[in-house]
Amino acid sequence: MFKFAARKTFGLTKDTTTEKKIKEAAKAVFYSKGFEGCSSREIAQAAGLNVALVNYYFRSKNKLFQEIFSEALDEFIGSMVQIFQTELSLIEKLTIFIEKEFDFLARHPELPNFIINETNRDENCAIDESKYFNKVRETGIFEQMKLAQSKDEMIEIDIASVILLILSNCQYPVMSKNFMQSIMPIPNEQYALLLQAHKAHVIEMLVNYLFKTKI
Amino acid sequence: MFKFAARKTFGLTKDTTTEKKIKEAAKAVFYSKGFEGCSSREIAQAAGLNVALVNYYFRSKNKLFQEIFSEALDEFIGSMVQIFQTELSLIEKLTIFIEKEFDFLARHPELPNFIINETNRDENCAIDESKYFNKVRETGIFEQMKLAQSKDEMIEIDIASVILLILSNCQYPVMSKNFMQSIMPIPNEQYALLLQAHKAHVIEMLVNYLFKTKI
DNA sequence: AACTATATTAAACAAATGTTTAAAACACGG
DNA sequence: CCGTGTTTTAAACATTTGTTTAATATAGTT
Incomplete structure (x- = not known):
């Protein structure tokens, strides 16, 4: 051929x-x-x-792209799994994950926009749905959450919603930097500071909302 | 010429x-x-x-695009301003805004990704920074927030952070639908339901976090 | 040194792109 | 119905695109 x-x-x-x-x-x-x-x-x-x-x-350009994209996704999911599979409590996992995610995104600010965007371009994104889902599932995070909910330590909420809450509050602030700067006068250095302060808000807000046992 | x-x-x-x-x-x-x-x-x-x-x-394609893009932004900011300039309390404004935003995004799910994405493509996005900022400022929302903070009804938080919290939790869930579906097995109809439930979580979480006077 | 498999290049190819040209179709008041 | 200004079209233009070709360079082995 x-x-x-x-x-x-x-x-x-x-x-x-x-x-x-x-x-x-x-x-x-x-x-x-x-x-x-x-x-x-x-x-x-x-x-x-x-x-x-x-x-x-x-x-081909396509082949090259798919390799890059799939590695980006691996890296992305990998960092999530890495924390989930530790032996920490849910609150600790959540806190550490958000901390690490903000730091990671400070170093790779284009990544979330890249992934979201290319995933929306239906082509080229032949992602193996089950592969990543299983990786996350195998960490036992779902069982851990269900257990916490049954023990009334955590609110009743869909796990997908939890993931959405976390990713929304970690990724959007990074993705929307240019947009935010075009509707509000925030210079670059100040935006970095804003993100640092924002991180603390996100952690406190999510922990307080998701868990009934306050710290 | x-x-x-x-x-x-x-x-x-x-x-x-x-x-x-x-x-x-x-x-x-x-x-x-x-x-x-x-x-x-x-x-x-x-x-x-x-x-x-x-x-x-x-x-030219460029000229046409800029017209479309600037109208998209107008529509986007406009819907925000429309609610801010009412005579409601902050909690009501926040609640209504999130409600409306989720409904609006259900009808125009491509819009946030479009705006964020094109804003990141440095070219073509010659946005008049002050124009939109002034529009929002003129609603008096900033003063209203500062007043609430001084009266200890609202937590101490940067206004930009508040906007980030709102937009993050409204827009990201819509933008990331395809991505979410590629890491979790969620069919389309179920995702719509998820978003409805998510909206309630977002409202409760933000109101509880930002305001000290619980309802 | 000659042979061979791999690495690298310049050039070519067809298709697609943004834009322009020039001509045709249309509307309509005189 | 002719003339004039506007709208629409098919065709052309120069570039750029992804991809392939064929030739050259660079090793490494015998």
């Missing part, structure tokens, strides 16, 4: 520096501009090499 | 049905696919006419 198959299909995938360079460049460009917002040539140029080479390693 | 100026530059802008058709089509296409995600021809086709005609009326 393919006279020139991509490099990956052959054996020994020694971690060429070139492949990494392309992936890093693609990641940066895709994150900030989205799939449709950039060209293959732009990625190649960002990596400091030829257009043909990116297709030589990744076969 | 222009041998063929756009129609609008001449006098009498009688509301041609054609111009409206183009705008409606452009709105639908831009909202769901974004500026970079669609072509001029796609818009023309959606309006059922020629490509040249959309440029005849709007000069």
